[in-house]
Amino acid sequence: MTAASASTPAPARQRWPWWPLLPLYPYGRRRTLVRELIPDQVWSFEQLQGLFYVAVPIRMTVVRLRQGLMLYAPLPPTAELLAALRDLEAVHGPVRTIVLPTASGLEHKLPAPALARACPQAELWVTPRQWSFPLRLPPSWLGFPAARTRVLFEQGLPHGDELVWRALGPLNLGLGTFMEVACLHRASASLLVTDALVAIGADPPAVFDADPTPLLFHARERGDQPLEDSPEQRRRGWWRLVLFASYLQPAPLTVAGVGEVLRHAFAPGLRNPRSHFGLYPFRWHPGWEEAFHELTGETIGRPQVAPVLERLVFPRCRAALLSWIRSLAELEDTRWLVPAHYEAPVACTADQLGQLADQLEQRPWASDQGNWSTLAGIDRTLLKLGLVPAEPAP
Numbered sequence: 001m002t003a004a005s006a007s008t009p010a011p012a013r014q015r016w017p018w019w020p021l022l023p024l025y026p027y028g029r030r031r032t033l034v035r036e037l038i039p040d041q042v043w044s045f046e047q048l049q050g051l052f053y054v055a056v057p058i059r060m061t062v063v064r065l066r067q068g069l070m071l072y073a074p075l076p077p078t079a080e081l082l083a084a085l086r087d088l089e090a091v092h093g094p095v096r097t098i099v100l101p102t103a104s105g106l107e108h109k110l111p112a113p114a115l116a117r118a119c120p121q122a123e124l125w126v127t128p129r130q131w132s133f134p135l136r137l138p139p140s141w142l143g144f145p146a147a148r149t150r151v152l153f154e155q156g157l158p159h160g161d162e163l164v165w166r167a168l169g170p171l172n173l174g175l176g177t178f179m180e181v182a183c184l185h186r187a188s189a190s191l192l193v194t195d196a197l198v199a200i201g202a203d204p205p206a207v208f209d210a211d212p213t214p215l216l217f218h219a220r221e222r223g224d225q226p227l228e229d230s231p232e233q234r235r236r237g238w239w240r241l242v243l244f245a246s247y248l249q250p251a252p253l254t255v256a257g258v259g260e261v262l263r264h265a266f267a268p269g270l271r272n273p274r275s276h277f278g279l280y281p282f283r284w285h286p287g288w289e290e291a292f293h294e295l296t297g298e299t300i301g302r303p304q305v306a307p308v309l310e311r312l313v314f315p316r317c318r319a320a321l322l323s324w325i326r327s328l329a330e331l332e333d334t335r336w337l338v339p340a341h342y343e344a345p346v347a348c349t350a351d352q353l354g355q356l357a358d359q360l361e362q363r364p365w366a367s368d369q370g371n372w373s374t375l376a377g378i379d380r381t382l383l384k385l386g387l388v389p390a391e392p393a394p
Helices: 005-006 078-094 112-118 213-218 232-246 256-264 273-278 289-296 305-310 320-331 350-362 368-386
Strands: 035-040 042-053 053-064 070-072 093-100 123-126 149-151 161-170 178-183 190-192 196-198 254-256 282-284 303-305 336-338
Touching: 005 196, 005 289, 005 303, 042 078, 042 336, 053 190, 053 213, 070 078, 078 273, 112 282, 161 320, 213 232, 213 273, 232 289, 232 305, 232 368, 289 350, 289 368, 303 305, 305 368, 320 350
Parallel strands: 070 093, 093 123, 123 149, 190 336
Antiparallel strands: 035 042, 042 053, 053 070, 161 178, 178 190, 196 303, 254 282
């Protein structure tokens, strides 16, 4: 970290002024945690994002190439993030390449232009079929630097001697296009993915250590209970955050009525924004922990398809997803999986990816029951309104 940035107060170094474009927690203040994943090869820059304290980690992966650095899946370039990036550049050379590996992920798309401006020597590579809503605007109008922006596959692929690229999609979502591009970094044997594959750990990630409020908030049973900190409470809150993020409203959760919420609100010690003034509209039923175990399976931390994408993006596109995972299984050098969310790095081999594809093909797909019922209801509504296609595009 530079001397100037070290002398700047933390809130100023963590400021993200463009947060109103995607008003997600923690809004205008984005703490960044930097971790070395593979010694001298791969680093993780992690922030939090979510709604109503339902926050999960989001990651930008930094990879060392022969002549500089590559950034995969951009994050908001706060002064704190850029200071840590400059430290890496001082040792390993400048950022040469920035990759936006998704066509629909706003959490990565919105910060990409600002990150590109902060790295003037870098080319910005984006997936095909970039889109905006409600108006379809050209990339230059969205802030992408025209002279330095390239389209993956259509205009080539960067660093083909060091990286291997595999595309999922494009898939027609009705309003836009879903596309994700995975990247194998040969030198570290690390497979970088964005949203489709995740790995969920039993304990809350370290990015919560600076402020565990989201964990403690959701670990409670009622709004008038204090935010008590302990390892057990943090884990309890983490499991619930995972269920929220995966299913929106899992089966063992009901929404409390207005009367109940207000009756427990504004309790002494909770009359502050940090506690949302005691407003807590959730009621968890006994045995809710089983929903977490059902989600993660017997092997916690295993690679899996994100449930919200399975039910809302891939319900009629399983064949395309399986084909992509099997193409990843052809990359025999893979030893690590680095998703843009949740855990990383995750031990992962080509054989494991092949087994995952087989398991997905054999089990029921995009369920309508149990924990999946809320997602299924959203999908049925979108179909009824004609906002998503009834069949996948050829």
